[in-house]
Amino acid sequence: MIDPxxxxxxxxxxxxxxxxxxxxxDTLRVEVGAPEPTxxxxxxxxxxxxxxxxxxxxxxxxxDPEPAAATVRRSEQSVRLAADHSIDLDSRDDxxxxxxxxGAVGGDLRLDSHNWSGLKARHRMAVVERREPDFLLCRNAxxxxxxxxxxxxRDDVSLCVxxxxxxxxxxxVVRVSPDPRWLDLDVHVWEGTAPVEG
Numbered sequence: 001m002i003d004p005x006x007x008x009x010x011x012x013x014x015x016x017x018x019x020x021x022x023x024x025x026d027t028l029r030v031e032v033g034a035p036e037p038t039x040x041x042x043x044x045x046x047x048x049x050x051x052x053x054x055x056x057x058x059x060x061x062x063x064d065p066e067p068a069a070a071t072v073r074r075s076e077q078s079v080r081l082a083a084d085h086s087i088d089l090d091s092r093d094d095x096x097x098x099x100x101x102x103g104a105v106g107g108d109l110r111l112d113s114h115n116w117s118g119l120k121a122r123h124r125m126a127v128v129e130r131r132e133p134d135f136l137l138c139r140n141a142x143x144x145x146x147x148x149x150x151x152x153x154r155d156d157v158s159l160c161v162x163x164x165x166x167x168x169x170x171x172x173v174v175r176v177s178p179d180p181r182w183l184d185l186d187v188h189v190w191e192g193t194a195p196v197e198g
Contacts, residue, residue: 070135070190073167077186078174083113086122089189090165096187108163109171111183118150119183125161125171133170133188153183167192 079096081087086107088097099107110120126141138160157173168190175184
């Protein structure tokens with residue numbers, strides 16, 4: 001126990017002597033335990049920024065790409081639809097598969113004279129603004145109806161109709177008989193099908 005006391009006493013004495021000599025001469029200064037400063041070199045490396053590649057609008061992995069334009073399946077002007085007849089917009093027949101059977105398979109539109117109820121869709125249709133037929137306008141139509149009443153059938157009504165095979169058709173009413181016993185329609189049907197509900 002005496003050895004540590006002697007070591008501590010010697011350290012205190014050395015510090016005291018150094019302080020007195022430094023104070024008297026103002027020339028000597030000793031710092032006990034301070035390390036010598038060493039120069040530090042800092043190297044900065046600049047990396048180029050990481051930029052994500054732009055999205056490819058025609059990426060084949062895109063699950064629902066927007067088509068620029070759909071292929072036209074069939075288009076015809078002044079197709080006459082008589083009262084109590086149905087038209088099959090998917091048909092390739094010369095007369096568009098027109099039939100008088102009320103529940104005919106494939107009959108997409110029917111001009112119904114019963115109680116003057118108007119033009120009925122087998123599935124759904126949307127009344128749209130009159131302009132050039134546009135597949136995306138039809139496909140994205142939000143307000144779908146089952147029928148257009150007799151008193152709303154005019155020669156400026158345009159419809160987007162979902163067919164029984166899942167296609168979209170643009171149907172423009174171009175002439176209406178006064179009673180109405182018939183309608184003349186401009187019909188434009190696009191390829192591409194999707195499941196039809198109900």
